[in-house]
Amino acid sequence: MRSIRHGLLVVAAVAVAMLGGAAPAFAHGGVVGQDLRVAASLGERELTLIIRRVGAVPGPLRVDVVNHAGSPGGSLTVAVAPRNAVPGAPVELPVPGGGGSAGVDLHVDRAGPWELRVDDGRETARFPFVVPAAVTPLPERVVTGGYATAGALLIAALGAAAFGRRSWPAPVLGGGAGAAVVVAVTAGLLAPQLPAPEVDPATGLPLTTRPGTAAMAPPHVGLLAAAAPVAGERSPIDLRLVDGGTGRPVDDLVVHHDALLHLVVLGPGGQFAHLHPVRTGPGEYRVWFRPASGGEHRLHAELERRGGGVQLASATVRADGPVAAEPVPAGVGERDAGGMTARITASSLVAGEPSVLTAEFGVDGRPVRDLQPWLGMAGHLITAGPGGTVGHVHAMPDPTAAAPDETVATGGPRVEFVYTFPTPGRHRLWFQVERGYRIVTVPVEVDVAAPEVGS
Incomplete structure (x- = not known):
């Protein structure tokens, strides 16, 4: 009976060690996440920024910039900073003209919300992104702790068998090692059926509680445009996104189809442009545009707010100059x-x-x-x-x-x-x-x- 009691105590100790006291294991490189691609119409350049997934923090952050054909080459300066903090020293990044890509390595030192800042010498675009925290799933902790505990108990059992004066410690410790292996194997088999640990997409930190009810979708976004375009001349269009319920700046956009904001511009004579304004501040975006015609231009912005679906917000700007028509395109x-x-x-x-x-x-x-x-x-x-x-x-x-x-x-x-x-x-x-x-x-x-x- 005494040996049975000892065995039960060892098995209980194994379970406690695995479920509560095991050291966290690295979760497939330390950080969960994916590459983030963001299209940007920055000044005269049409770019795609690729923020590569972070392997571990502190650690390097790779940023690649694709410059499209027709965009000039030259140098950009890039820097990163935790959200609402002073950025580190900017790094110069030469980009190829005529199409191609270039990259630079930056540094992040913590999980959480960050901002990538890209400056073309005239404007600074600010791209929010999140460095997720490393979250080790419970089954993985159980598997790691189980095998570690089994190894320790096995070594203790061998020592007890070799040097112990009593006969019961060795089999009890060996039984505990076997129990640890069984628990570890069971956790590994059950892992695919268990939900993955959740990370807050806004902060990158682990979610400690699950919401009891679904959050309400955010209100519709209003689009305000300020511009003084002239036909044939490149000039800025400044956009403001305002919350339909509060009138406050909307700064909770998520990347939707590789852009924070898709802007379709339709001119009075059939002119068309598909642009991606850059974020210059909370709820503020800017894009440079050369209208081919005077007259009213319709702006249609496609966007997605965190916790809400895709929305289409519209506005108009009027360009000075004579109204011109595009040639009517052919059919199929x-x-x-x-x-x-x-x-x-x-x-x-x-x-x-x-x-x-x-x-x-x-x-x-x-x-x-x-x-x-x-x-x-x-x-x-x-x-x-x-x-x-x-x-x-x-x-x-x-x-x-x-x-x-x-x-x-x-x-x-x-x-x-x-x-x-x-x-x-x-x-x-x-x-x-x-x-x-x-x-x-x-x-x-x-x-x-x-x-x-x-x-």
Whole structure:
């Protein structure tokens, strides 16, 4: 009986050691997280910033900058700082002209919210990001603690057998080692069925409690635009995001399809631009724009707030100068597009019914297979129709291709979209893909039929 009691005490000690007192194990490199890609229209440059996942803190932070074709080269200065703190010494980063990428290593010393600051000599863009804390899952702690405890008990059992004067300690310690192994193996088998530890996406720190009820979605965002554009001249458009409920600056945007803010500008004569304003302060964004025409330009900003869904906020600015019209684009069929041939097809162009729209690219009769992902997708489709309707549709990357990073060119030749036109009438479409670090835009016009009565 005494030996049984001793055995039970050892097993209990094993359980306590594994569940409560085991030292945390490194969770696959120390930090959970992913690379963060953020598109930025900074001054005259169209950039994509890639903030690589952090391996451990304190430690290095790799930042790569992709400069698109058509953007000038030169030097940027980059720095990081904990949110609302003074940044460290800036580092100069030369970026290649004509398309390409460059990188720099910075340093982070703690988990939590941070800010990457990028200066082009005229403006400083501020990109929020989070360095997640290393969170070791409970099953992993149990497995690590179990094997460690089993090893210690086994060594103690061997010592007791070799040097002990009594017979019972060795088998009891050996039984405890076996129990520790059983618990560790069981934890390893159950681990895939247990929820992963959660990290607060706003702070990067472990969540200590689970919310009892779902949080309410934040109110709609109001978009205020201040600008004095002139046709043919590049000038800034300053944007303010305000909370629809409080009127306070909105500073809780999350990266949505590789951008904090997607801005579609539609001019009075069919002009089009797809830009990504940079954050200059809480709720404040800026983008430089050269209108091709005078007159009223419609701004449509696609964004996502933390805890809420995707929203579309709109505003208008008026450019000085004569109103000019873009040539009316052709409909479906073939046309030249950025040194390629684009073959556009569409099916079921009926309002309220899903349409399949495709763009297939080739060069000299051969299919193009070196398209690059842009904004994390194989392609983008922007639509504008009667009544001011606007759509932004994404084509997912080829699942057999590499991870969607602009430095990998394995896409094509076919990019497919599914979209339901909300209204009948004439719609203008802009297909967008990336090749050779150049964004290629293919404008198309289609007529969408009204649904049959009673259908």
